[in-house]
Amino acid sequence: MTTGLSVIVALSLDEPDLSDGAKIVGSIYPADDSGIAHRNVLFPCGTSAPPARYEVAPGRYTVSATLPSGVVLSRDAEAHEGRDTPVTLRAAPSPYESHSWQYLMGNIEPYEAYHDGSTIPVPRSQGSRSGVWESDSIVEPGHAAWIGDPEPAGWHFAQMLTLADGLAERQAVFELAHTAPHSVAHLALGDDAARLYRFGARGPLDEEGNSTLSGPTGPRQFLVVALAGSEYVVTLPAPWGGAQIEVMVNERQSPTGSAVSVSVRDSHVGPALGYMTRGAFDAAATLVRDAETLLYAKMTNPLAAVAGAYILVGSELTEQPHRWDPWLDYLRHEFDWMSDGSLLWAMRHLRRAHSETERNAARDALVEAFDRGVPVFTLGLSRLIHGLSEFPDDPECAHRLDQARRLSYRVDMREPFVIVALRGRQQ
Template identity: 50%
Template sequence: MSAVLALRLLLAPGGERNDAVIVGDIRSADLTGSSRHDVLIPCGSSPSPTPYPVAPGRYVVSASLPSGLVLTQSAVAVEGRETPVDFAMTDSPYETHAWQYLMGNIEPGGVYHGAARSPLAESVASRPLVAAAPRPDGAGPGGAVDLAALATWIGDCAPARWSFASILDLAQAPPGTSVAGSIGSGGPRVLPAPFDAGGAVTPLYRFGPNGPVGAPGGPVGERQFLVVEAAGSVRLVTLPLPWGDAEAEVLVNLRQSPTGSAVSVSVRDADVGAGLAYLAQGALDTAARLFTDVEAMLDSEPGNPLAAAAGCYVLIGTDHTPGETRWDPWLERLADGFPWLADGAILRAVRLLRRPSGDRRDVRRGRDGLIEAFDRGIPFYTLGLSWLADGLAAFPEDPECARRLDEARRLSWLADTREPFLILDLRQRRT
């Protein structure tokens, strides 16, 4: 009979269960045991541990968090016994924000409740929407802001208004120009302040397929956005909706901080929610452990094309199989079946350009696909914007590609590259 290590990660008790799965490793500490790589660790307020049989011996178990941090625990596996290995991330500042804490979008509770200090950000890019002057002791949260006027939901947006040219025009518009009024075609709606424990400093907004949770209302179109405004800064937030039955969360962090983003978007998907954060880090191999069922996502009629697109970014980024693959038709289906999804066209084009065959027809189709992707409008995924610009740059002598490359690059300067979904700072605050 072998020994067993039972792994789990505990989040803040109470509130919602916050179930998720992250990736870790089991390594033999005395070189006599059996190491296991890329194991899956369940997370939540009280998740059932996942058992992993190992040879008896001493082990170091690690959990790779979506934030990039790595937690470690020592364990002794005993013959015939199940040894629990519990990681703890129970110091979220608010129970309602446990998922955000796991994703790395918010600091520990002590930073918000006075038990710890956090150094202040120095760079403009690291500053949040509200950056109050620090107190004499060097610490200090962000200043006050009217939460009732902080976020405006745009449920329906005409395709012409999410084009590269339209968004760049908004970034150059005079101060005071209404971004929500300019981009929304279905009646933008100012959202009330969230009623949660962290509302004063870290308001958390939740969205479902039909709009804000608790206050749905149409019309809802092919793309939904959120405009977040405070202290002269305006961020246009891409909402990854609809995402099946899962909700999307938008966290606005109103304190000055050297880590994280001022606005973060995550999807409350227990299976692949953490995978999206790994994707944003560039840890595609780690993300691939969670996007294991891309084929089901890309069935004949994908019920969740956004999740399918994320899975395809991971596939193309990690699978370098030469020639045709069984998943090439999936890319065709995703690109052709959802004309509002620029990411589908980006993925197909990049795949064609990366094939090692050197077939001129693939190169031409890839070039045409990049132009098609650009003309569909801004992508959902930040990685998609990067791949689009890289692809267009491969055709420097092509005037059609060069013009689009210029706009794609200028838009990328406004993007928060730490986020999986495209968030654009349209009024970059200067101090």
């Protein structure tokens, strides 16, 4: 029998929809030169997922994992000849089991800090405690407005800037919606200071994962929330295959500083987005490469494919061709309701351009991306600004660059998906 270490990260993830838990990037290092190292490997996180087994030589090892939040877990273990040695990396508990996915992503404090009265951060304002909108709002206190079927031009830069600058004639929900928006109550989970909402492909879900509303849905979906006297237009990355989208509206000062956080309860891509948001592209790429076949085999989940492409393009520093290059063409031409596909194509080709013709092709893709509207992913907005700035003498690029920059001042760049703060409140 061979010698092995069986590793798991112990953190309950409120897991009815996550039978395999989440995948976390870690490493196994020998204490001396005689052992076998495993670098940038995947460990399961959760209570229902089986541990991951790695063969090693007998001896002492250090096993470590970095959570998407940036928290590092580590412990020493001794592997014995012909035996499997279990290794459990224990994370501090989440403030509520229902909020454990947000905790894994680093959007909320651990249990001890959250529930210790002496360390509670100052709330954003006393007004934020109620979650009340203006008196003529369709949204009740503690609720949000789901826009499942927005106007086709609703996510274009001109419209978003009009909303962000407070120049719209009507409330944001009515400016954005094509069919009637819906008031959505937060889930009866945790407390009212960190409100959770969950969404599936067709709209809001209840605590058990069942749909609570039915209605038409468009290619993009949004949520409008109010907090501390400001409104936020939240991009919902829906549909995301069978995975749930989770939104947390945090009245406390969160670890990231974000008032609203959006994450996808996807065992691979969800943590990868957490790593990407914090700049850990190598860790994110480890997860995406592990899931490449799942992401791109049939392109049934274009948003997950785009997320993977952002990570692969962002972590690739050479010009050599890759088997995923044709996927960028497909994302650009088959999903014209989002600008991210054109952006990814432009990023990749601008980096590899060696002629004026190639640069012009990348330039045209950037203009196309802008004209398709605000990206789903925050990284896309950043890359759009960077790309357009490469053409300072082009009037069409300069005009679009000005609008993209203006909107970026209202966008929380710490979040993976675009969240726009309205009515003069800059991030």
